[in-house]
Amino acid sequence: CVSFDVQKIREDFPILKRKVNGHSLVYLDNAATSQKPQAVIDCMVDYYSNYNANIHRGVHTLSQEATDAYEVARKKIQNHFGITHPEEVIFTSGTTHAINLVANGFSSFLKKGDEVLVSAMEHHSNIVPWQMLCERTGATLKVIPMNETGELVMEDFEKLLSESTKLVFVNHVSNALGTINPIEEIIIKAHKVGAAVLIDGAQSCAHIKPNLNALDVDFYVTSAHKMCGPTGVGMLYGKKEWLEKLPPYQGGGEMIKEVTFEKTTYAGLPHKFEAGTPNIAGGIAFGAAIDYLNEIGFKEITAYEDGLLSYATLELLKIEGLKIYGTSKNKTSVISFNLDGIHPYDVGTIVDKLGIAVRTGHHCAQPIMDYYKIPGTVRASFSFYNTKEEVDKLVEAVKRAKMMLS
Numbered sequence: 001c002v003s004f005d006v007q008k009i010r011e012d013f014p015i016l017k018r019k020v021n022g023h024s025l026v027y028l029d030n031a032a033t034s035q036k037p038q039a040v041i042d043c044m045v046d047y048y049s050n051y052n053a054n055i056h057r058g059v060h061t062l063s064q065e066a067t068d069a070y071e072v073a074r075k076k077i078q079n080h081f082g083i084t085h086p087e088e089v090i091f092t093s094g095t096t097h098a099i100n101l102v103a104n105g106f107s108s109f110l111k112k113g114d115e116v117l118v119s120a121m122e123h124h125s126n127i128v129p130w131q132m133l134c135e136r137t138g139a140t141l142k143v144i145p146m147n148e149t150g151e152l153v154m155e156d157f158e159k160l161l162s163e164s165t166k167l168v169f170v171n172h173v174s175n176a177l178g179t180i181n182p183i184e185e186i187i188i189k190a191h192k193v194g195a196a197v198l199i200d201g202a203q204s205c206a207h208i209k210p211n212l213n214a215l216d217v218d219f220y221v222t223s224a225h226k227m228c229g230p231t232g233v234g235m236l237y238g239k240k241e242w243l244e245k246l247p248p249y250q251g252g253g254e255m256i257k258e259v260t261f262e263k264t265t266y267a268g269l270p271h272k273f274e275a276g277t278p279n280i281a282g283g284i285a286f287g288a289a290i291d292y293l294n295e296i297g298f299k300e301i302t303a304y305e306d307g308l309l310s311y312a313t314l315e316l317l318k319i320e321g322l323k324i325y326g327t328s329k330n331k332t333s334v335i336s337f338n339l340d341g342i343h344p345y346d347v348g349t350i351v352d353k354l355g356i357a358v359r360t361g362h363h364c365a366q367p368i369m370d371y372y373k374i375p376g377t378v379r380a381s382f383s384f385y386n387t388k389e390e391v392d393k394l395v396e397a398v399k400r401a402k403m404m405l406s
């Protein structure tokens with residue numbers, strides 16, 4: 001896109017000037033965490049330099065300024081995701097925390113005979129908490145299968161749905177394959193049998209701007225660090241009627257109305273789920289990251305990343321013996337691949353010598369690796385600040401790894 005000047009955008013990311021092993025850094029591990037623009041870094045420095053204070057209960061000026069900034073960030077998150085009420089935005093430490101909060105909350109709702117559906121392509125953070133829930137309640141975990149392309153088998157999803165289905169949880173985008181799942185269809189069909197739906201948006205939110213109200217989803221979770229924000233902060237969106245039903249996840253300060261040794265009453269939303277001193281700087285900087293991405297524009301980001309994905313796919317497939325896992329037409333800029341007969345770890349180690357950062361392994365999605373019967377993959381994940389020249393460097397490095405390791 002003409003309006004998309006990637007060289008100008010790269011100037012916003014100080015880390016991209018780094019050298020690694022004597023080469024310019026080529027950062028292609030964005031699915032693990034994204035890099036941070038100066039505006040986000042400055043936002044955190046500004047907070048700690050000029051108005052650091054604890055929030056919500058202070059009467060002094062600094063505390064008021066910090067509280068206002070934190071609640072402005074909550075409103076930015078609300079507006080960005082098309083959420084109706086600010087109290088439906090719960091600050092968490094990230095996606096994993098958010099999912100555990102909801103899974104814990106359902107402990108009092110599920111019983112033996114109830115069923116929960118998980119997709120075959122989930123991150124461990126969206127599998128293990130639900131297994132723990134089933135162990136606690138006697139509910140049964142069922143798996144929506146995937147196919148060779150790395151897409152969910154929707155016919156099987158429909159067959160798995162029944163009156164016993166109480167919960168469905170699926171990622172919006174697979175962090176290992178890049179597949180964008182048909183969450184609109186999943187939500188509609190799950191609601192038809194009365195099941196609630198949690199969508200794991202950790203991998204999608206850097207590339208897609210979902211409207212959660214329009215989606216009619218019950219819960220949507222994400223982390224700031226994968227969308228140019230800091231680590232240690234994320235969000236749980238929950239429909240108000242659900243959040244009012246769920247019991248608190250952690251007890252402590254902030255989440256109470258009144259404490260006596262006889263009985264404690266809890267605060268209303270969102271504070272019922274926000275016990276203790278939060279990551280104040282991180283929450284404010286999450287808002288700054290949202291501003292930054294919206295200034296560039298998600299249409300521009302998606303179009304540019306789709307271009308990089310197509311180019312990288314084409315160029316990598318020219319390498320004989322290279323197989324890509326996750327070949328859906330509907331995917332974001334993540335490419336998982338292997339070289340025939342070569343362990344992904346060895347490929348990752350060699351390309352790192354050339355300054356190229358990719359992730360190797362199971363990407364916390366071991367069931368996907370089991371499906372393909374592989375130990376793991378090399379995963380290159382692109383962001384809007386990567387370039388075609390960087391793709392070329394990756395391709396050359398993979399060719400060199402193949403030569404050295406074959």
Ligand SMILES: Cc1ncc(COP(=O)(O)O)c(CN[C@@H]2CONC2=O)c1O
Pocket residue numbers: 031032033094095096097123125126171173174175176200202203223225363364
């Ligand atoms: C789809 C998905 N769900 C949940 C998580 C967990 O998020 P937090 O770690 O922020 O709680 C991740 C993290 N993605 C991992 C992080 O490292 N590499 C990845 O692909 C993810 O990609």
